[in-house]
Amino acid sequence: MKEIRVLSPVGMLGYGFPVESFQKGLEKKPHVIAADAGSTDGGPHKLGAGVGIVSKEATKKDLTLMLTAGCENKIPVIIGSAGGSGAEIHLNWTLEIVNEIAKEKNLHFKMALIHAEVEKDYLQKKLAQGKIKPLGPVPELTAKDIEEATRIVAVMGVHSHIKALGMGAEVIIAGRSNDPAMFAALPIKEGYDPGLALHMGKILECGAMASTPGTTSDCMMGYLREDYFIVEPTNPLRKCIPSTVAAHTLYEKSSPLHIIGPEGVVDVTGCKFEQYSERAVKVSGSKLKKSKTINIKLEGASKVSYRTICIAGVRDPIMIKQIDECEKHVRDTVLTYFSNISPEDYSLIFHIYGKNGVMGELEPKKEITSHELCLILEVVAKDQGLANTICAFARSTLMHYSYKGRIATAGNLAFPYAPSDIPTGAVYKFNIHHLVEVDDPDELFSIEMVEV
Amino acid sequence: MTKEVSIVDLVKVIRSKNAGPFELTFDIIFKDKLTYEKVKKSKVITKELIAKLYHIPIEKVLYFVEFDPANAIKATIVRPVDSGSIGETDVYGAQQHAPLLDIKIPYEE
Numbered sequence: 413m414k415e416i417r418v419l420s421p422v423g424m425l426g427y428g429f430p431v432e433s434f435q436k437g438l439e440k441k442p443h444v445i446a447a448d449a450g451s452t453d454g455g456p457h458k459l460g461a462g463v464g465i466v467s468k469e470a471t472k473k474d475l476t477l478m479l480t481a482g483c484e485n486k487i488p489v490i491i492g493s494a495g496g497s498g499a500e501i502h503l504n505w506t507l508e509i510v511n512e513i514a515k516e517k518n519l520h521f522k523m524a525l526i527h528a529e530v531e532k533d534y535l536q537k538k539l540a541q542g543k544i545k546p547l548g549p550v551p552e553l554t555a556k557d558i559e560e561a562t563r564i565v566a567v568m569g570v571h572s573h574i575k576a577l578g579m580g581a582e583v584i585i586a587g588r589s590n591d592p593a594m595f596a597a598l599p600i601k602e603g604y605d606p607g608l609a610l611h612m613g614k615i616l617e618c619g620a621m622a623s624t625p626g627t628t629s630d631c632m633m634g635y636l637r638e639d640y641f642i643v644e645p646t647n648p649l650r651k652c653i654p655s656t657v658a659a660h661t662l663y664e665k666s667s668p669l670h671i672i673g674p675e676g677v678v679d680v681t682g683c684k685f686e687q688y689s690e691r692a693v694k695v696s697g698s699k700l701k702k703s704k705t706i707n708i709k710l711e712g713a714s715k716v717s718y719r720t721i722c723i724a725g726v727r728d729p730i731m732i733k734q735i736d737e738c739e740k741h742v743r744d745t746v747l748t749y750f751s752n753i754s755p756e757d758y759s760l761i762f763h764i765y766g767k768n769g770v771m772g773e774l775e776p777k778k779e780i781t782s783h784e785l786c787l788i789l790e791v792v793a794k795d796q797g798l799a800n801t802i803c804a805f806a807r808s809t810l811m812h813y814s815y816k817g818r819i820a821t822a823g824n825l826a827f828p829y830a831p832s833d834i835p836t837g838a839v840y841k842f843n844i845h846h847l848v849e850v851d852d853p854d855e856l857f858s859i860e861m862v863e864v
Numbered sequence: 865m866t867k868e869v870s871i872v873d874l875v876k877v878i879r880s881k882n883a884g885p886f887e888l889t890f891d892i893i894f895k896d897k898l899t900y901e902k903v904k905k906s907k908v909i910t911k912e913l914i915a916k917l918y919h920i921p922i923e924k925v926l927y928f929v930e931f932d933p934a935n936a937i938k939a940t941i942v943r944p945v946d947s948g949s950i951g952e953t954d955v956y957g958a959q960q961h962a963p964l965l966d967i968k969i970p971y972e973e
Binding site for chain 1: 926934936
């Protein structure tokens with residue numbers, strides 16, 4: 413029987429996984445070990461500021477197990493979206509860790525680095541040619557957006573991973589990659605059905621999340637055969653059932669019926685999820701509909717402002733009843749006091765936990781029923797100094813505001829910290845979330861082979 | 865006999881999460897096929913209901929899909945602000961599901 417086996421040790425490189433589970437996975441003799449190391453989930457800050465989502469120590473711990481096992485057993489190891497966002501700075505951060513591990517463990521391998529950061533001049537040309545379009549509910553891209561972006565990455569599909577494997581890579585450290593790509597690359601290269609391979613990759617990329625009890629911090633094994641695939645957690649304490657795997661198929665996707673990526677659209681409308689054995693689920697029927705043109709997703713982040721926050725509690729019931737009026741007073745007073753500063757240079761945001769702190773404008777419950785509130789005064793401004801200044805003024809104004817019926821005249825806020833105001837640094841936004849049409853993915857992703 | 869049942873008693877999962885930085889997606893996964901089919905037949909959960917629960921115009925509900933293989937109903941809306949931008953309250957979008965928990969289904973025993 414034709415079969416290819418893929419081991420996903422963990423849902424996010426650096427989240428950690430049990431060594432015993434990993435050993436059990438290795439006993440199944442996987443053909444590839446792969447892990448996802450990035451996401452846009454944590455917001456635009458990682459891409460914008462060039463930092464990671466997990467610590468260096470945690471990444472090193474997970475990578476040490478993977479690289480050692482890969483070298484010992486001659487199994488390729490693929491890491492995608494290296495360093496959290498997969499730009500050059502993230503790739504280099506990961507590369508340093510790989511080199512440290514290789515030195516400490518005396519490992520030697522042929523490594524491919526796949527670059528995913530995009531040159532601005534190239535994108536400006538593509539924009540001028542009308543080859544860039546919005547992805548989802550975002551505005552059309554402008555030349556200014558490209559100029560203002562701190563970093564821009566393109567999201568690679570299996571194409572570049574397959575190419576690197578073809579060049580003899582034993583380890584691949586790839587920049588920003590479509591989540592299933594690392595898991596689907598070798599199977600597709602070996603001639604397995606791409607629809608099934610990508611769907612299996614979508615399940616594997618979160619580790620053991622599609623099992624019960626589900627977690628990203630444990631191992632999942634994928635077995636791809638001619639016209640179906642099987643997924644099974646390697647930890648005997650977990651199991652896959654059809655509902656957990658079907659549920660994961662729709663996780664984090666806009667539409668459950670189609671998994672969209674650079675290869676095209678995987679149509680899962682006709683999918684069947686069946687219990688295969690006690691802890692394994694069989695999936696069949698996923699079909700890849702190739703797109704006519706090659707469209708690659710772009711992600712860019714730009715610096716928009718600087719932030720200072722102040723956290724404070726309110727326990728006075730007379731004040732809680734008038735919290736909206738208190739907010740209005742602070743806003744009006746700030747506007748008047750800083751009349752020399754353009755209101756466009758800063759924003760004052762009240763997060764009122766106990767009212768609508770979690771849901772903001774989406775909150776359907778309008779009445780406050782809590783006996784205490786947590787306020788976060790947030791100021792974002794064009795520079796850190798201005799953010800600090802306005803936050804301090806807003807905080808002292810609220811602290812001493814004499815609202816109607818006030819009998820607690822010592823102060824209105826309970827600060828858990830001194831200092832009360834916390835500068836948090838630069839604020840970024842995703843200013844590019846678009847598709848670029850290319851003739852060849854190699855235009856965007858270059859492969860560098862390194863002997864380690 | 866028909867009575868109103870809280871959706872919480874009919875589901876295995878109700879969750880919200882980012883689907884990319886610009887969309888928020890809701891998954892309602894029912895206990896079993898029978899329950900799922902009954903809820904589908906009741907036609908209580910619709911695109912219109914999602915818009916109403918979140919006080920948003922219906923155009924902001926981008927997708928509304930019944931997904932039989934997972935016994936699930938899924939809806940995706942435009943995020944109030946893009947993930948992590950100024951004015952954000954929930955970067956991962958993981959705590960925006962609460963209004964769905966108030967749904968009541970007329971249910972035949």
